[in-house]
Amino acid sequence: xxxxxxxxxxxxxxxxxxxxxxxxxxxxxxxxxxxxxxxxxxxxxxxxxxxxxxxxxxxxxxxxxxxxxxxxxxxxxxxxxxxxxxxxxxxxxxxxxxxxxxxxxxxxxxxxxxxxxxxxxxxxxxxxxxxxxxxxxxxxxxxxxxxxxxxxxxxxxxxxxxxxxxxxxxxxxxxxxxxxxxxxxxxxxxxxxxxx
Numbered sequence: 044x045x046x047x048x049x050x051x052x053x054x055x056x057x058x059x060x061x062x063x064x065x066x067x068x069x070x071x072x073x074x075x076x077x078x079x080x081x082x083x084x085x086x087x088x089x090x091x092x093x094x095x096x097x098x099x100x101x102x103x104x105x106x107x108x109x110x111x112x113x114x115x116x117x118x119x120x121x122x123x124x125x126x127x128x129x130x131x132x133x134x135x136x137x138x139x140x141x142x143x144x145x146x147x148x149x150x151x152x153x154x155x156x157x158x159x160x161x162x163x164x165x166x167x168x169x170x171x172x173x174x175x176x177x178x179x180x181x182x183x184x185x186x187x188x189x190x191x192x193x194x195x196x197x198x199x200x201x202x203x204x205x206x207x208x209x210x211x212x213x214x215x216x217x218x219x220x221x222x223x224x225x226x227x228x229x230x231x232x233x234x235x236x237x238x239x
Contacts, residue, residue, distance in 0.1 A: 086141070129173070
């Protein structure tokens with residue numbers, strides 16, 4: 044075994060017989076660009092609404108709920124898609140979220156929420172997971188579009204202006220504390236084990 048490893052190490056250390064160092068460096072650089080471009084293209088493709096609602100579970104349940112909300116249809120014509128709320132924009136946070144999403148792919152493969160009944164059974168668990176994630180990251184995805192500092196409180200309803208200005212001044216509240224159920228129906232909270 045040791046001899047085999049030494050042989051491969053010697054092979055890697057030895058200069059190439061047929062190709063120059065410049066050719067190998069340039070080839071590696073071009074291969075890196077192609078890999079990186081392919082990787083980023085795949086990442087962006089998995090952030091599309093078409094990808095998200097490509098499976099029956101997501102189209103039949105959360106997407107139908109989203110269509111009835113202000114995030115889907117509103118007076119300004121701005122529409123949020125799944126990834127706007129569920130995937131961070133910054134690259135490092137996006138990669139971490141994509142790794143977490145592998146559990147969701149696992150659930151899709153094994154059909155844990157492939158019927159409306161199964162989805163409803165898991166709704167509270169799924170909602171609490173997202174609420175916890177948004178609370179922990181100070182509603183990062185919400186703040187990609189909504190920022191306290193950009194709000195004109197004089198144009199808001201009195202109750203909303205009071206809540207937003209209080210949250211801004213105290214700094215201990217985040218969007219999800221008040222806006223649970225903004226894009227999807229709230230789960231049945233009866234018997235919820237984890238405090239909201």
